Amino acid sequence: MSQDIKALQAALRAFAQARDWEQFHSPKNxxxxxxxxxxxxxxxxxxxxxxxxxxxxAERTAQVADEIADVLLYLLQLADKLGIDPLAAARDKLARNAERYPVERAKGSSAKYTEL
Incomplete structure (x- = not known):
């Protein structure tokens, strides 16, 4: 796992611990x-x-950036709670998608792999 991601997850843990929010951070929540x-x-x-x-x-882009940050932070917290390496999971998924969507069949198509 990337050191940057590990550091961010550690910062998120510390942030939640300092506020006694871990009690609310179940995988479901x-x-x-x-x-x-x-x-x-x-x-x-x-x-x-x-x-x-x-x-x-620029204003709307900044607002979207804030929301993207929230998504990333919750995603990293969830991955941390479940012991999932998000980068490894993403690499594995990309490899599976490459098999499901071969260029020669999927190029220019928005069809699901089961319909190619």
């Missing part, structure tokens, strides 16, 4: 919070056109 924060990312794009979503102004 962290997963729920992760989902809520991901929805808050989506909220910034809710009524935008495709084109508008590609050209956010």
């Amino acid at each position: 962290l997963a729920a919070s992760l989902s809520i924060e991901a929805a808050e990312v989506l909220e910034h794009f809710q009524w935008l056109t495709e084109a508008q979503s590609r050209q956010l102004d």
Whole structure:
């Protein structure tokens, strides 16, 4: 696991411990919070056109960045609680996706791998 991720997870643990919040940080609660924060990312794009979503102004980009940070922080806390290396899990998933979506069948298609 990356030293940066380990350091961030340690900082998150210390942050929660200092506030006696560990009691609230069950995997279930962290997963729920992760989902809520991901929805808050989506909220910034809710009524935008495709084109508008590609050209956010600086203020909206900063707001989305805050929500992305919340998603990442909850994700890292959940991974930490469950003993999952998020980078290893992501690498493994990318390798499986490469098998499911071979370039020659998936290029330019949004179809699920079961429909290719």
